[in-house]
Structure formats: C-alpha cells, structure tokens
Amino acid sequence: MNPWDDWDHIVKIDPDKTLIDGETFEDVCATGTDAIAVGGTTGMTEEKMSRVIEACGKYQLPVYIEPSHDGAVVHSDALDGYLIPVVFNAGDVAWTTGVHKEWVRLDGDINWEKTFTEAYIVLNPDSSVATVTESNCDLEADEVASYAEVAEKMFGQQIVYIEYSGTLGDPEIVQAAHETLDTASLFYGGGIHDYDSAHEMAQHADTVIVGDLVHDEGVDAVRETVKGANDMKREIRPS
Ligand SMILES: CC(C)=CCC/C(C)=C/CC/C(C)=C/CC/C(C)=C/COP(=O)(O)OP(=O)(O)O
Ligand SMILES: O=P(O)(O)OC[C@@H](O)CO
Ligand SMILES: [Mg+2]
Secondary structure (H helix, E strand, O other), rough: OOHHHHHEEEEEEOOOOOOOOOHHHHHHHHHOOEEEEOOOOOOOOHHHHHHHHHOOOOOOOEEEEOOOOOHHHHOOOOEEEEEEEEEEOOOOHHHHHHHHHHHHHHHHOOOHHEEEEEOOOOOOOOOOOHEEEEEEEEHHHHHHHHHHHHHHHOOOOEEEEEEEOOOOOOOOHHHHHHHHHHOOOOEOOOOOHHHHHHHHHOOOOOOEEOOEEEEEEOOOHHHHHHHHHHHHHHHHHHO
16 A cells, blocks of 8 residues: 555645735645645755645645755655655656765665655656756657556556646546556646546546646635546546
C-alpha cells in the first residue's frame, strides 16, 4: 500500500503564489482534496516553502513537498513525505539524475522511508517546467505511453506523472499512458479548472492534480474539481 493509493485528487500549492483574498490554507485543506503537494518551478525559497508546510500541516490531510531542485528541500515535522520528480523526457540529464545526485551528496537528513519518486513526462512546451528542464514535449501518444512503460518496467517507478502544467492536456494521451501501467499509479496535472475537466481526466488518471486554480480562482472552484474527480471514480470503480 502506497500513501497515494487512495488519493483521487491533490491540490498543489505554489509557495511563490498567493491565495485568493480572504481564503486560508485551512479553507484549501477543507475542499475535499486528498492531499496537499507543495512546490513550483520558479521562485522557491526555504522560507516560502516552510510557511506553506507549517500552515497546511495543522490539518488532517497528508502534506508532501515536491521540490523543484536540490536546494528546495525543506525538512519539517509537519511533512508526511517527499515526492521527488525525475523528468524522463528532459533535454538535460541533470533533471533525470544530476540534481538528485547533488541532493544526496549535500543533504544529510534524507528520510528514504518517506521519499518517493515521480516519473514526470512534461508535455506543455510553454510551461516553466518544460523550459527549465528543456523537455522534448513534441511526443505522440505512443511515445508518451512508451515512456510510461519504460518508467514502470525498466526503472521501477510507482508514479508516472503526465504534466501539462498550465494547459489541459489530451485525454487520449493520458489513456494511452494509463493502459501501459500495471501497478504504477498515473498522476495527471495541468489545466484542470472545473467539474468537467476533472471528471474527464479522472477517467484515465488515478490521481488528478489541481495547481493554479487554487491561486487564480480559489477554493469554491477547487471543490468543483474534487466533485468531478470523485464522481468519475465512483462511476468507474467496481462496487
Ligand atoms: C533532487 C530534487 C530534490 C529535486 C529534483 C526535482 C526535479 C527533477 C525537478 C524538475 C522540475 C519539476 C518537475 C518540478 C516539479 C514542480 C512543478 C512541475 C511545478 C509546476 O511548475 P510550473 O507550473 O511549470 O511553474 P510555475 O507555476 O512556477 O511557473
Ligand atoms: O497548475 P495546473 O495547470 O493546474 O497544473 C498542475 C500541476 O500539474 C503543475 O505541476
Ligand atoms: Mg504552475
């Protein structure tokens, strides 16, 4: 049993962005989402990360950090664990193993029991994450599916993350990736903004991730995406 096995929905909070006026981290944790991930590509500092971790750590939800580089890792009792991206289609291998090597070399406090990797496939060429990692986003569905298969079968990855950060992706690509996986979970993130987009992506993703919406629209909009994802899971799960 992995911590994420019963997560249908995650809210990813970017510590470099603000919540909507009048909304709190408590409100975010009460949207019905299953877990909080803390991370973003640009502007990460230890102080900003810690503020969000401490604020979200007071509630029942699991809180994980998703560091964007080796210097962005924060250790805190408020954390349930660490989700470490490994970018499979990165143009620079630093994002596949290089920054990981530096992290292991320099961080004396790694708790491997709470550390899990995510095999990222980055697909929106206009996102910061694609720019930073120089990812090759020009991939057909069968190539994405093959990356997913390589991640699980050759590299033993237990999370494959289809990342369209900032834009809603192609459900057929998500489906193709999902179909290659046996035991690994498929995470999908990017452009989920309402009931329908969450509902659609939850058909093939085991877990959907909602990021910018919490910063741009707020908790009511996030709650709709939780409903969409949960409804789809009820529709497709054998009772
Ligand atoms: C070795 C350690 C500790 C970490 C390595 C982490 C790696 C490989 C990071 C690569 C970049 C990555 C996948 C970051 C994860 C977080 C993420 C995708 C955030 C979303 O970013 P964007 O939405 O593109 O950026 P902004 O919202 O900040 O513009
Ligand atoms: O911000 P959005 O587009 O919701 O994307 C979520 C997440 O996959 C980003 O890493
Ligand atoms: Mg973003």
